[in-house]
Amino acid sequence: MVLKIYFDDKPVFLCDEINSTIEAHRHHPDAIFIDEVTTPAIKSLLHEIAKPDFHSGILYSEDIEKLKKMFWKHFTIIQAAGGLVKNEKGETLMIFRRGKWDLPKGKLEEGENLESCAIREVEEETGLKNITVQHFLITTYHTYNDFGKHILKESYWYLMNASSNQKTTPQTEEDIFEITWVNKDAIGEKLRNTFPSIKDVVKTAGQ
Template sequence: MYIKIYFNDKPLFLCNEMTDEIRVYAHHDDAVLIDEFSHPAVNSMIHEMRQPKVHAGIFIHHDLEELRKAFWKKFVLVKAGGGLIRNGEEKYLFMLRRGIWDLPKGKLDPGETIEHCAIREVIEETGIEGVILEGPLLLTYHTYDESGKHILKETHWFKMSAPAPGELTPQLEEQITELRWVDTTGMQEVLRHTFPSVRDVVKAVLQ
């Protein structure tokens, strides 16, 4: 098992064993591998992941939960919900935000369930109608700095459908400038200009 955390577009794998996916990264000259657990080692890995020359990080420890907790202590955790929406024509909804293709998502409000958060954010950012939450897809993690704090965003992704989506309205105040339904033949063009975590979400649906 493993947890993947993106530092910008670079993956850090927290794992209790090597998988085929992780081995691909491990063979890269600029990958960092740590296999002895300690809190200084955790700090060292976080430092290395912020270096431009580093391609990926791999931290192996037999107790994945212990490793996860050690990393989580270094960040402020922010939870969010989002969705990959399919319409009746088997097309998927993407949005262009700041020149990058993305999926609708947003932060969890106090007292809100993550399912409600995901649906609310999808509606707010796209104006879509008749959204049906079909089930969970996966969790993604990425880090960023905000107001001097190191943030770890945990996004809960859901598979959704909208048989009669109505007219779409991009949320301009969130710098969303275009909404587009994309079929599987046009997916590669979108995925070339998106975040690695979004590619992971799409892969979870289409694989």
């Protein structure tokens, strides 16, 4: 298993196997590889991430669940869910939020399951109705600071369908000011101005 956590655009991998992706990062001169994982080693890696020449980090352990717990305890965990929505033409819905092209998603509410959260967030952020979930796609992980708190967000993504023959309404209170359906030929342009985790979602969906 390989988990990829983004710190801005810099990945840190938690893994119990060395696949081709890990091998490529492992041999980069500015990557950090740790196979004897301890709490001090994790703290040291988190300190190194802030340096401008940091490329990537790899934490290897045969016990991936123990490794995940050790890493997760350094953060406040937030769960979120969202959708990659396709229409009858095979186009993908994208939103423009805070200067980046993005996909609709939001935080899990108390008592809510992930799939229901994903549908609700797509409806709220885009105004779409009659959304159907096809299947689960991928979980992405990214970190950020919120008033001094170190947050690790787990985002659960679903492939969805909705008709384009309906009005979309951007949720401006969430800083969304544009919504567009993007065909396969044009999506590459949008992905040049997005987040690495969104690229992973789009790639998983086969775009």
